[in-house]
Amino acid sequence: MRKNDKRKSREKRGSSVTLLWGGRFKKPLSEEALRFSSSFDVDKHLWKHDILGSIAHAIMLGEVGIIDASEAKKIVKGLVDLMRDIKTGKVVLEGSDEDIHSFVERKLRDYIGETAGKLHTARSRNDQVATDFRLWCRDTIRQLAEAISKMQQALIDQAEKHIDTLLPGMTHLQHAQPVRLAHHLLAYFWALQRDLERLMDLLPRVNVSPLGAAALAGAGLPINPQRIAPLLGFSETAKNSMDAVSDRDFACELVFICALTMVHLSRLAEEIILWSTPEFGFVTLDDTWCTGSSIMPQKRNPDIAELVRGKTGVVIGALVQLLTLLKGLPLTYNRDLQEDKAIVFNAVDTTLASLSVMSQLVVTATFNSERMRQALRGDFSTATDLADYLVQKGVPFREAHSIVGRLVLHLSEKSKGLEDANLDDLKLFSEKFDADALNLLAPEESVERRKELAGTAKRSVQRQLKQAKAKLEQTRKWLRSFPAISEQIQRVLGK
Numbered sequence: 001m002r003k004n005d006k007r008k009s010r011e012k013r014g015s016s017v018t019l020l021w022g023g024r025f026k027k028p029l030s031e032e033a034l035r036f037s038s039s040f041d042v043d044k045h046l047w048k049h050d051i052l053g054s055i056a057h058a059i060m061l062g063e064v065g066i067i068d069a070s071e072a073k074k075i076v077k078g079l080v081d082l083m084r085d086i087k088t089g090k091v092v093l094e095g096s097d098e099d100i101h102s103f104v105e106r107k108l109r110d111y112i113g114e115t116a117g118k119l120h121t122a123r124s125r126n127d128q129v130a131t132d133f134r135l136w137c138r139d140t141i142r143q144l145a146e147a148i149s150k151m152q153q154a155l156i157d158q159a160e161k162h163i164d165t166l167l168p169g170m171t172h173l174q175h176a177q178p179v180r181l182a183h184h185l186l187a188y189f190w191a192l193q194r195d196l197e198r199l200m201d202l203l204p205r206v207n208v209s210p211l212g213a214a215a216l217a218g219a220g221l222p223i224n225p226q227r228i229a230p231l232l233g234f235s236e237t238a239k240n241s242m243d244a245v246s247d248r249d250f251a252c253e254l255v256f257i258c259a260l261t262m263v264h265l266s267r268l269a270e271e272i273i274l275w276s277t278p279e280f281g282f283v284t285l286d287d288t289w290c291t292g293s294s295i296m297p298q299k300r301n302p303d304i305a306e307l308v309r310g311k312t313g314v315v316i317g318a319l320v321q322l323l324t325l326l327k328g329l330p331l332t333y334n335r336d337l338q339e340d341k342a343i344v345f346n347a348v349d350t351t352l353a354s355l356s357v358m359s360q361l362v363v364t365a366t367f368n369s370e371r372m373r374q375a376l377r378g379d380f381s382t383a384t385d386l387a388d389y390l391v392q393k394g395v396p397f398r399e400a401h402s403i404v405g406r407l408v409l410h411l412s413e414k415s416k417g418l419e420d421a422n423l424d425d426l427k428l429f430s431e432k433f434d435a436d437a438l439n440l441l442a443p444e445e446s447v448e449r450r451k452e453l454a455g456t457a458k459r460s461v462q463r464q465l466k467q468a469k470a471k472l473e474q475t476r477k478w479l480r481s482f483p484a485i486s487e488q489i490q491r492v493l494g495k
């Protein structure tokens with residue numbers, strides 16, 4: 001074997017692929033070990049972020065003079081061309097590369113030859129993958145915020161249509177007190193708002209540049225990490241190189257937010273599933289968002305909502321997977337960390353897809369106001385109002401509670417509801433009842449007494465709707481000022 005060939009075969013290591021670290025080995029990595037350890041199938045989704053990170057790195061290397069300005073230019077141009085060709089499909093993300101970083105460097109060599117070998121100066125895949133992943137999580141935060149806003153808008157749209165629709169509010173899944181449907185739906189708006197605010201809170205912790213940490217101890221060449229950070233739209237640089245390459249807290253936080261968002265969607269899904277049964281009949285799903293049965297011709301099943309509820313388990317599982325992956329790792333980088341991306345990608349994809357289907361399912365659903373109103377008949381859900389009436393006449397609440405309880409028992413034994421009661425029925429239990437007490441028994445009256453902060457009275461719900469819309473506007477504003485790749489790189493990319 002000629003000397004040159006020997007070097008090449010050592011660099012190759014795997015028989016069909018160039019590895020980034022062949023030099024110190026005599027024999028190639030076994031094909032099976034390569035297949036087992038390759039992350040390319042998963043981390044190829046980071047291709048754009050990987051190329052962007054490399055463009056910023058090359059610009060910085062050229063500026064500080066670690067490589068010639070002309071070499072930096074050549075590398076940047078090669079990377080821009082590669083990005084364009086991947087976008088158009090001319091270059092396909094396939095091969096037996098170890099990971100996306102190896103793929104990009106291999107392809108870059110096809111474009112610009114040996115100069116490609118200078119790109120990885122003063123950088124390790126350890127800080128590189130952390131950079132790519134953080135850029136990806138940043139994009140994801142924006143996508144999730146947009147998807148949550150859409151879901152919130154769907155709830156607002158339905159709430160606006162149903163300010164005057166009343167239904168039994170429940171505790172223990174038993175009729176408790178009448179509420180407006182708008183109030184019920186907006187409860188989910190606020191849960192999702194908290195998810196959104198958690199994303200906003202997370203953003204500055206994600207938006208930190210690890211580049212310059214290199215393998216773990218920091219780069220040994222006079223690079224300028226403070227220069228790379230703004231190029232990529234990062235708002236700061238990592239404070240400790242060892243933490244920079246081993247930290248995945250940002251991914252855990254993101255998956256937690258996904259899991260909790262899914263829990264919120266799942267609770268809504270559960271209600272929709274219940275409400276669409278003939279026993280409830282509160283909601284009819286649009287044909288486009290429910291499914292049939294292969295054997296029973298009459299069926300209309302809420303499969304989409306059921307799947308959201310089911311997939312919630314998968315996303316909660318992802319959080320446990322990720323925390324378990326991390327808990328035993330010594331500092332700093334360990335290859336276990338490679339497993340993080342599949343977990344996070346899956347959790348995020350599932351959450352985005354669930355938000356999308358749920359917002360469409362909700363906005364196209366028909367809520368059956370008449371049926372909801374009927375469900376309030378004879379359900380004693382205004383009993384608390386009657387107790388409050390006695391309190392206003394000076395009866396201690398405990399006693400009032402007992403009086404009304406006995407009245408309810410009496411009426412239900414006669415198969416009557418509160419609305420069927422007359423003054424004589426009331427007087428049987430307390431002399432304090434006057435004719436005006438009968439006016440309290442309509443659900444329409446009951447909801448209107450709940451005007452205080454956050455209650456279900458019309459004015460209160462209208463105020464709430466206004467507040468919800470203001471929050472949506474705040475989110476839009478936040479999205480408009482979202483961190484982005486620098487204009488300098490945008491220009492290089494021809495944007």
Ligand code: ARG
Pocket residue numbers: 039043098099125126129333335337338339
């Ligand atoms: N594919 C690897 C990952 O996702 C990239 C970093 C590899 N670093 C290493 N030292 N082997 O974690």
